[in-house]
Amino acid sequence: MQCIVLLQNAVIEVGDDMEIAEHITAVGQEAKTLAAAADQGGLDVEVPTCPGWDMRELLRHLSMIHLWAAGHVAQLHDGSWGDDLAEFTEFWPDLAVFWPEDEKLIGWYLDTNANLVQTLESAPLDVEAFTFLPAPSPLAMWARRQAHETAVHRFDAENAAGIASGFDPVFAADGIDELLMAFAPRRSEFPIDNERTMVVHATDTNDRWHVTLAPTGITTVRGDGPAEVTLAGDASDLYLAVWNRGDSSDIDITGDRNVLAAFHNGHRVRWS
CATH class of the missing domain: 3.30.1050.10 (SCP2 sterol-binding domain)
Structure with missing residues (x-):
């Protein structure tokens, strides 16, 4: 499979598997950086870019999103997943604990992230799954979406902890493209x-x-x-x-x- 992406005003042909792999790598890397920021900032620190949330709520939210995304890619049932947390418990009884005690929360977040990464890596390139954004394939959509979901919230965590934050230019341009070309329309x-x-x-x-x-x-x-x-x-x-x-x-x-x-x-x- 091939997809077309625009980088530096040149049309470049990139294999779906290469781009997907890069996004999956980002999912794991961004999570580790986010977890380090949460550990440094503490769970009670407020997250200014997510009004009403503290670091604890940010970790809970992203953990649930990781389980939600993994559920779709793993095709654990037909259709889209709703907000019923019991569904997660059915398929991941060791992970779907809502919520772990504070001393276990960061480790639990990393476990949900590792589960997502493993699910994305093991999925076939032509996996059929629910999607909600245009993409070359369902796997491409979920890998890209989770990479940027994690990255943006990594910024939220670092900002809350008082840590300077930034992004690789090509990755950031891809995130802009996802928002403006896929989400906004x-x-x-x-x-x-x-x-x-x-x-x-x-x-x-x-x-x-x-x-x-x-x-x-x-x-x-x-x-x-x-x-x-x-x-x-x-x-x-x-x-x-x-x-x-x-x-x-x-x-x-x-x-x-x-x-x-x-x-x-x-x-x-x-x-x-």
Whole structure:
């Protein structure tokens, strides 16, 4: 199987298995870094980028997401998984403990992550599974989604613990692409009166996305074009900006900032 990705304005053919493997590696690596931040910051520290959560709640959330994702890839039952925690207990009685005591929480999180990594690595490339984002294959979608889910929450944990945080430029550009090309266009409406346009330009990878906000939803194409506001900067900083993290101080914003505010205020990531 082959997929087409755009890197540095060149069309490059990449084998699905290579890209999937890179995302699976990121799932495990980001989890270890997140766990170290949680250990340093402590479970009671508030997570400013996830209002109302402390580090404890962040770990619980991500552990459940890892079990949820692994359940889909492992095809433990037909259809999508709901929010019934008992379903996890049925298939993973040793992992689906809601919730472990504090002294076991970080280790338990790492165990749920290792279970996810093992499930992704052992799945056939043509596995059939529920998906909710466009991708070359279900396995590609779940590996990519869990890589960025873990990475963004790794930033949340490090930020809460007072640790400087950043991302590899190519990985960050991939995360921007997932949000703008896959998540954002899923909705058929957007809370805006008139069509507005925005360009996001990752200067270190030379990737560009042209985003149109309209009452009928968001559309995104890879490339440049006329826009009312342009965001330019390193991919790592832009990754945080489009995911509503960071303060955008390292990004060059040219044009009407109200368009960016409309995107931030109107776009919410959901899986359903």
